[in-house]
Amino acid sequence: MASLKCVLLPYEGGLFAQQQGWASAEAKIQELSVTEQLINDRSVVRPDQLYEQHRREPSQPDRERPWAVRYTLRLGWTGDKDFTMNFFSRSYSEIVEAPNGVRPWWHSVPLPDGRRIKGAHPDIDRQFKMWEAMQIDAEFLARPKQRVLDIGANDGFFSVASAKSGASVTSIDTTNWLTWPHNITYLSQQWSAQLDVVTYDFRRYCFDQQFDVIFFLGVLYHVENVFECMARLKNLLAPQGTIYLETHLTSIAVDMPIWESASDLFSTSAPLGKSTIGQIGISNFLLPNVQAVINLAHIFDMKCEPLLDNAYCLEDPGRGMFRITQ
C-alpha cells in the first residue's frame, strides 16, 4: 500500500474536488483509507473534524484567508491510480526553489506532485491571478483545438496552462533570458504538455501559421517600436482571433493617450536598464497609459477592451490587462 500525502486548503476543498473529478472532497476521503490528518503539520485530527472546521469558516476572498491554515491528509492508497495535482489547483504541499537546479524561476508554477515552484514575485499566486484576469474559457481552448502563441513564454506557466486546457501551443522566447528554454522544457515534461518551443525574436521568426489566441504578456515595454510590434501581432492573428496583452503602465494620470519613456537618468515609472539595451527583450522602453493601449489597437483597426477589474490589476495598478480583437 503506497503512502501518499495531499494538501487541501480549506476554502479550496470544493473546487479542488471538482478539478480532480471527485463527487466531493468528503466522499473521496471516505473512499480512500485516510490514515492521518494534520493541521499545519502539527495536530492530528479525525476526518470528521476537518470538515467541521471547514464549515465553520465562512467563505471569504482568498486574500483574507490565513495561508497558515493547511490541512494535510496522509492517505493509505489502495487503488492503482497515481494521485496527481490538477495544473489549475492553487493548493500546494511545499514551495521549492529550483526542482531542476536552474534559478531563477520567474513564474511560480505548480508541479504534478503537489509542490509549487517559487517565482520572482512574492505573491505565489501571481500567474494564477493573471490567468484569471484574462477570463479565458478553458473549454473554449479545447473545442475546437485553438492555436495559441505565447510570446515571451519565459518559464511556461501560460503555455502549459493552455496545453493542459487542450490547445495546440507554440512558445517563443530568446536565450537573452538566461533560463530559456531550460525551465519551460522541464515544466512541459513534468506536466506531459506538448509545446512547440521556438528560440527566436518573435518580430523576425517566420511562423508557418496564424494563431487564434496570442499571449503578449509583459513584452510590450521591452520592444523599441510599439507600432511595428502591433502590426506584427495583427499579422500573426487569425480572423476572429484574440490577443491578450499585459503591460507595465505609466503612473502618470492624464486622459489623453501617452507613452512614458523609461529612463535611468530621470525618475520614471520603470528604469530603462541601459546596460542591457543591446539584448533582446531585457531593457524597458515605453510605458503606456490605458488610453495609449486602446489607441494602439485602434491604429491597426482592432478593438481593445481593458480587463482591469480583477485581483491582478487591482492589487498592482502599475499593470494592465487588455483583450484585443479584430
Ligand SMILES: C[S@@+](CC[C@H](N)C(=O)[O-])C[C@H]1O[C@@H](n2cnc3c(N)ncnc32)[C@H](O)[C@@H]1O
Ligand atoms: C517580463 S517577462 C514576461 C514573461 C511572461 N510572458 C509573463 O508575463 O509572465 C518578458 C519575457 O518576454 C521575452 N521577450 C521580450 N522580447 C522578446 C522578443 N522580441 N522575442 C521573444 N521574446 C521576447 C523575454 O525574454 C522575457 O522572457
